[in-house]
Amino acid sequence: MQASTQAHPSPILDAPEVVAPLLLGWYDAHARRLPWRALPGDPAPDPYRVWLSEVMLQQTTVAAVTAYYAKFLSLWPRVEDLAAAPDADVMAAWAGLGYYARARNLLACAREVARRGAFPDTEEGLRALPGLGAYTAAAVAAIAFGRRAVVVDANVERVVARLFAIETPLPAARPAIRRATDAITPAARAGDFAQAMMDLGATVCTVRAPRCQLCPLRSACRAQAQGEPERLPAKAPKKAKPVRRGRAFWIERDGAVLLVTRAGKGMLGGMRALPDDGWSARADGHATPPLAGEWRSGGVVRHGFTHFDLELQLMLCDSPDPATLPAGEWWPVDAIEQAGLPTVFAKAARLGVAGKQERDRER
DNA sequence: TACTCGTGGCA
DNA sequence: TTGCCAAGAGT
Numbered sequence: 001m002q003a004s005t006q007a008h009p010s011p012i013l014d015a016p017e018v019v020a021p022l023l024l025g026w027y028d029a030h031a032r033r034l035p036w037r038a039l040p041g042d043p044a045p046d047p048y049r050v051w052l053s054e055v056m057l058q059q060t061t062v063a064a065v066t067a068y069y070a071k072f073l074s075l076w077p078r079v080e081d082l083a084a085a086p087d088a089d090v091m092a093a094w095a096g097l098g099y100y101a102r103a104r105n106l107l108a109c110a111r112e113v114a115r116r117g118a119f120p121d122t123e124e125g126l127r128a129l130p131g132l133g134a135y136t137a138a139a140v141a142a143i144a145f146g147r148r149a150v151v152v153d154a155n156v157e158r159v160v161a162r163l164f165a166i167e168t169p170l171p172a173a174r175p176a177i178r179r180a181t182d183a184i185t186p187a188a189r190a191g192d193f194a195q196a197m198m199d200l201g202a203t204v205c206t207v208r209a210p211r212c213q214l215c216p217l218r219s220a221c222r223a224q225a226q227g228e229p230e231r232l233p234a235k236a237p238k239k240a241k242p243v244r245r246g247r248a249f250w251i252e253r254d255g256a257v258l259l260v261t262r263a264g265k266g267m268l269g270g271m272r273a274l275p276d277d278g279w280s281a282r283a284d285g286h287a288t289p290p291l292a293g294e295w296r297s298g299g300v301v302r303h304g305f306t307h308f309d310l311e312l313q314l315m316l317c318d319s320p321d322p323a324t325l326p327a328g329e330w331w332p333v334d335a336i337e338q339a340g341l342p343t344v345f346a347k348a349a350r351l352g353v354a355g356k357q358e359r360d361r362e363r
Numbered sequence: 364t365a366c367t368c369g370t371g372g373c374a
Numbered sequence: 375t376t377g378c379c380a381a382g383a384g385t
Contacts, residue, residue, distance in 0.1 A: 059383095133384080208373095
């Protein structure tokens with residue numbers, strides 16, 4: 001070993017064990033207070049609450065999750081309560097939070113846990129449950145059960161890529177980042193360590209303009225020593241998003257609008273929705289209304305999904321032919337906010353309500 | 364491996 | 375306005 005010949009010598013390369021004490025000391029003083037989190041050093045919270053928060057937080061900001069977490073805990077205080085809930089209630093409660101497969105897996109997982117009587121208390125056992133991948137299984141094992149587990153989310157990837165100056169672009173860098181994270185993860189307080197890494201990434205080691213002056217790991221950080229820590233981790237270029245065009249249909253009768261429930265898999269699966277013309281990420285819709293009648297445009301909403309943008313034209317029908325009505329659920333227009341529509345259809349529904357008010361004024 | 368799958372905030 | 379991004383999982 002010839003440390004003196006390294007271009008950028010750093011203590012962590014030879015002594016990764018120095019990281020955890022630095023980080024945990026910082027966490028004891030600076031941990032964010034979050035509704036689903038115990039204070040540093042306190043007993044672990046209810047596994048149900050840890051699991052619920054972790055699933056909601058997948059690819060989702062703390063700010064967006066907070067209100068949903070409170071609502072779910074109020075409606076379903078225990079995993080047995082959630083397991084007993086009707087599918088439609090859970091999907092409607094999740095509406096607006098996105099990535100609806102999470103809600104479908106949440107319910108499947110709750111029912112499996114209720115059947116077993118408790119959450120598995122090992123990373124391997126947790127990993128086998130629906131909706132728990134490598135990250136969430138490790139996080140719940142560490143935070144709720146005090147297991148040593150290697151917890152790697154986007155925050156940890158950023159902190160570790162900078163700490164070790166890992167130049168390989170994501171996602172190819174993931175194996176190296178995981179090995180590095182393993183090397184700095186302590187046996188004791190693994191849950192606090194994981195949450196500390198995520199807090200550090202969220203508040204100090206940020207994507208843009210990291211606040212290195214406040215970082216407890218500054219003395220050990222190779223990217224900081226090299227300068228320009230914000231350039232790491234490098235990322236592979238992204239594909240361009242196509243623009244798709246589609247229609248949704250506002251079919252109203254006696255103050256109620258016709259809603260459908262989308263198929264269980266795929267985009268917005270299991271969610272209440274307006275009838276549409278079959279638009280998808282791959283293709284435009286066919287534009288054909290689901291029933292005969294006089295149609296007029298109620299306006300266009302633009303909505304961005306992860307992998308495509310949608311221009312959705314809302315079509316209004318004032319006089320639907322009762323003989324050709326498709327199957328569905330008649331929902332009072334005045335209570336459309338309670339239908340649990342995903343955001344793209346909630347936007348369209350606002351146009352539908354506006355169109356109804358406009359027509360009513362003309363009469 | 365690479366793609367699919369939401370949403371809102373921010374610069 | 376546009377692009378980037380967040381406590382990823384499933385296929």
